[in-house]
Amino acid sequence: MIKLLILLFEENRNAENALPMQKYMKNNFPFLGIKTPRRRELMREFYQQSGILKQDFQEEFVDKLWELEEREYQYAALDYMERSLKKLDKSHLPFCERLIMTKSWWDTVDALAPKPVGTIAAKFPEVIPETIDGWAKGDHLWLTRAAILFQLKYKEKTDEELLYRYILQNNKSSEFFIQKAIGWILREYSKTNHDSVKRFIEAHDLPKLSVREGSKYLQ
Secondary structure (H helix, E strand, O other): OHHHHHHHHHOOOOHHHHHHHHHHOOOOOOOOOOOHHHHHHHHHHHHHHHOHHHOOOOHHHHHHHHHOOOHHHHHHHHHHHHOOHHHOOHHHHHHHHHHHOOOOOHHHHHHHHHHHHHHHHHHOOOHHHHHHHHHHOOOOHHHHHHHHHOOOOOHHHOOHHHHHHHHHHHOOOOOHHHHHHHHHHHHHHHOOOHHHHHHHHHHOOOOHHHHHHHOOOOO
16 A cells, blocks of 8 residues: 555656755755645545545554655655544554654644644543643653644634643743744634633733734734
C-alpha cells in the first residue's frame, strides 16, 4: 500500500516547486515539490485505488510515511488521519504524542493538535488530566503548543477555565511558537465568546505578540 502512494508521489516530483517550498519551511525538510491541490488529488486517487479508508486505522501506515524524508509524506499521513478521526480512541493518544515530538514543526503540530488530539479529548475527556495537562506544563515546546491548541475548533464546547489555565501557565514563555499559539487560540475563541476573551486579555500580562494576535476580532 505504501508503495502505491510513493509511486504516485514520485511521478509528480517537481524540483522547481520544491525549492521555494523548502525555503518556506526554513529548509527544515526536503520536499518533492507537490503543491497542495495536486497532493489532494493524488490522495483521492490513492484512497480509491487502495481502499485503505474502508479498513481499521493503520498506525503502521502513518509510521512509514512519517519515516520518509520528503515532507509531503507527512502531509499524506495527516490527510489520512483526518479522514480517520472517527476510528480514533484514547489508545491512539500516545501515538499522536510521538508524532508531535517527531519531525516537529508548526505545519504538522498544528494539524495534529486540533484534529486527532482534539477529537480524542472530546470523546474521552479523561485524557486531559491524564496526559494533556502534562503537556501544558512540560518543557517540550511542541507538546505545549499542542496542549494550548487542542481546543481550537471546540467553539461553544471550549473548556474556558482549562484554556485560560494553560495560557497562564505559559504566558511568560519567550518562545515565539508558544506566544503565537496563545494569540491564535484567543483569537479563535473570541469568535465564540468575545467578552470573555476581552476581559481575559485586559486582566492579564500576556506577551505583546499574543495580545496582538488574540485581539484581532476585539476591535
